[in-house]
Amino acid sequence: MKNSQTCPKCGSKEILRIPDNTRRHASGNNIYTTSATLFGKIPVIRYVCCKCGYVENWIEHKEEIQKLIKAF
Numbered sequence: 001m002k003n004s005q006t007c008p009k010c011g012s013k014e015i016l017r018i019p020d021n022t023r024r025h026a027s028g029n030n031i032y033t034t035s036a037t038l039f040g041k042i043p044v045i046r047y048v049c050c051k052c053g054y055v056e057n058w059i060e061h062k063e064e065i066q067k068l069i070k071a072f
């Protein structure tokens with residue numbers, strides 16, 4: 001969906017990219033590698049299909065994936 005810009009469920013090409021809201025620190029959608037600071041916060045980008053409502057979650061940067069590997 002992120003790469004093909006097509007919904008895998010219904011085939012629609014109307015895909016919305018919903019970025020992480022950096023001001024909303026309490027967002028439940030982000031992954032935290034540390035509980036104390038925002039330094040360990042990994043933003044999760046969502047892709048939403050406008051037709052059927054299917055949602056995918058993506059971490060966009062390789063270094064953030066590396067942080068996850070170290071933390072878990």
Ligand SMILES: [Zn+2]
Nearest residue numbers: 007010049052
């Ligand atoms: Zn769809």
